[in-house]
Amino acid sequence: MELYQSFKTYLKEYMTLDSFIHMLVWDQSTNMPTANAQYRGEQIGFISKLAHEKLVDPQMGRLLNQLVPWAATLPADSVEARLVAEVAKEYEKAVNIPSSFMEKFFGHTARVYQTWVEAREQNNFALVSPLLRESLQYSKEYASFFSGAAHIADPLIDRSDEGMYVHVLQPLFQNLRTQLVPMIEQIRESEPVDRKPLLQHFPKQKQLQFIDVVLDHLGIDRTRTRQDFSPHPFMIRLAGDDIRMTTRIREWEVTDGLFSSIHETGHALYELGISSELFDTPLMKGVSSGLHESQSRLWENLVGKSREFWEYFYPKLQSVFPTQLGSIPMETFYRAMHHVSPSAIRTEADEITYNLHVIIRFDLELDLLTGKLDIVDLPEAWRERYKTDLGVDVTEVKDGVLQDVHWFADFIGGQFQGYTIGNILSCQLFEAAKSAHPSIIKEMGHGQFDTLHRWLKNNIYQHGKKFSTTEIIQRATGQSLTIDPYVKYLTEKYQTIYPTLQTS
Structure with a gap:
């Protein structure tokens, strides 16, 4: 199906952006000079924003609107059916989250990580606690995007362990x-x-x-x-x-x-x-x-x-x-x-x-x-x-x-x-x-x-x-x-x- 191939091509572009983020995170944790924390945070934040915008782009919505009914006619355990269902689920979650939030948060986490490394070396929680307080506020804000959750922690758990609320x-x-x-x-x-x-x-x-x-x-x-x-x-x-x-x-x-x-x-x-x-x-x-x-x-x-x-x-x-x-x-x-x-x-x-x-x-x-x-x-x-x-x-x-x-x-x-x-x-x-x-x-x-x-x-x-x-x-x-x-x-x-x- 030509439409499905277009969908796969679009996903590859989205996954490429995601891989760039992983490269930057790996480098930050292994080889990056510590003085680069601020700039690395901006890099990660910017690409996170691009990836999020790619996922919630109206073109993705149009593709899914046509593909979801088609996928429903396929065997339930086929790759095509499962892929369309998974992307539709991620899309529905992502449209609740502003791209600007993703950019700010992931830029913030890069700075928190480098400060944590220093705070741990110095045995000094006060060095990183203001940034951790910001992380908590970001976490609460993220949870607020999913108003139907039974517990404020459920949307956060759902990111890594879906259903284990x-x-x-x-x-x-x-x-x-x-x-x-x-x-x-x-x-x-x-x-x-x-x-x-x-x-x-x-x-x-x-x-x-x-x-x-x-x-x-x-x-x-x-x-x-x-x-x-x-x-x-x-x-x-x-x-x-x-x-x-x-x-x-x-x-x-x-x-x-x-x-x-x-x-x-x-x-x-x-x-x-x-x-x-x-x-x-x-x-x-x-x-x-x-x-x-x-x-x-x-x-x-x-x-x-x-x-x-x-x-x-x-x-x-x-x-x-x-x-x-x-x-x-x-x-x-x-x-x-x-x-x-x-x-x-x-x-x-x-x-x-x-x-x-x-x-x-x-x-x-x-x-x-x-x-x-x-x-x-x-x-x-x-x-x-x-x-x-x-x-x-x-x-x-x-x-x-x-x-x-x-x-x-x-x-x-x-x-x-x-x-x-x-x-x-x-x-x-x-x-x-x-x-x-x-x-x-x-x-x-x-x-x-x-x-x-x-x-x-x-x-x-x-x-x-x-x-x-x-x-x-x-x-x-x-x-x-x-x-x-x-x-x-x-x-x-x-x-x-x-x-x-x-x-x-």
Whole structure:
């Protein structure tokens, strides 16, 4: 159909503008001189305005008016039908938002990000708090464009996790919290696990040497990816076959850089697996932050922190660090890696306590958006929640409200729920993959991940945003979202390390 081809051409122009924004964001986070923050903000803001104007152009409206009835005659799961439906949905949202707002906000976020970097280095929340207050106002203004929302946070959540609104997430998180808190209390009754094997000097270049070996085994495509460094690791697609990852290396902790790299590789594998048929369209991305995060957490935790993984890779790590690890048995190293102890830093949290970090941030977002909490009081509210929920004293803001980049690079609201949704889904999907291919665990012990990768690509990756998160879960697992496989995984795994942990 000629009209559909015109539609695809128009979308390619829109997606090209979007890719320019991604390039500027990646460069800002990796290579850009810090003095350029103001100008970079103007660049990002201007292109964001152009992209938004392209999406809401009357020509797009006319195309959709003709294509929507045509798409309704096609098979419901065809690419054409799904693409028209997705663009129509994005168009209906976008027409509510003035282009001038998009330009101002994204220009603002570039400035906030650079100020956050400085504030974090200086441990000085006051340096960035005025800009964060502006971000909160922008967030509220964005939510106001969608007057029918049940909760002010719902339009913000909808940007990354469509359908996972406050009325869904609050009971889900509460249910999970009631499972996790007793587990933490029971683990405290066991003898602490010694982390010292991990806390030696491991030179950066040698860590990177080992990380490269691991990523090659996981199936990363070096012709389509690149890894650099940033204060907060991330993955971003610059264009169809251009996936960028960043990591960080700590020379006095051997697994931080490794798991950071595996985590971002999980995101990259998802993006690399999307069908080229969806390139240059809004379907060329993961369907939601929760499903995307399920892949980074699956590869990081269920694969990278599994006993089978280390049965294969630990001798290789010992050969890279013979002085540090040569005399340390694999079981000792494995136990050290699974040390459970509440801490201040989300990205360093163990699997048992991690989701409490997310729930705290989610609750604080809601309080900020509803006016229950003021920006100036955010550091103290953060400290109180960490003391109450995790028993941790957060004494410095760089380890508190300044530790995560999210609120300083985007809206406030809808920024963290995807991490916990991803943790839950990672186990649900992994169970389905093992059920389909029982050989997966044995293969992991031989450093082979092709069967798992292929199942994930066939059931999740290739579809991009063609199907909703709910549809993907149902198609891949035959179930709706459930926390049961996740709680089962945590209990069974950590019982082998902490005998006092009881079966749920």
